Amino acid sequence: MFTHLGYAVQRCTSQLATGGTGVAVCRGTVPPGAIVSMYPGTIYLPYEPIFFASLANPFIFRCLDGTLIDGNDKHLSWIIYRSCCQRDRIGLYPLGDLSWLTKFPVNPLAVGQYVNNQSTRFAANVAYQEFGHPRRLFLCH
Known part of the structure; x- marks a missing residue:
């Protein structure tokens, strides 16, 4: 950098x-x-549910258009982000970076x-x- x-x-x-x-x-x-x-994280469009992921979560960022970004790298937020990255792949290639969930992001x-x-x-x-x-x-x- x-x-x-x-x-x-x-x-x-x-x-x-x-x-x-x-x-x-x-x-x-x-x-x-x-x-x-x-600000990395799971992106929620205004109509998508986020109730459980938002409980006691100080890392929810609200954009001007109502989009929410969950930047929490722990607990349920961690599980949801990892799950989405594993689900959304093109062959062997993930579409998301999982390294920001660690202490040493790429x-x-x-x-x-x-x-x-x-x-x-x-x-x-x-x-x-x-x-x-x-x-x-x-x-x-």
Whole structure:
């Protein structure tokens, strides 16, 4: 990550007293406007049920269009994400990355669910930004 972007982020203990796990820049400097992480997880469209997965789950992120992303890497959320990745395959190739469920994700940006919000002691130094992607899959040669 550092070689390509000039900075690297990682999960660590939060500086907030009640923050638990957080995300920090461990090498380099992040330029303004750069992407520092993504919010991985199971995506629920507004009409899909999420009741049981949402119980006592602080990792549910609501998008502006009503879509929900469950970024919890434990408990029922972990089981649902793994199940969907095993189900949604093209032959031997999974369509989802299971490594973000571990302590060492292959994609170093897949730590967005651990980014803490501002507090009275620390101002926010990152902001959530929703972005879409095309619904069509283009294969390159």
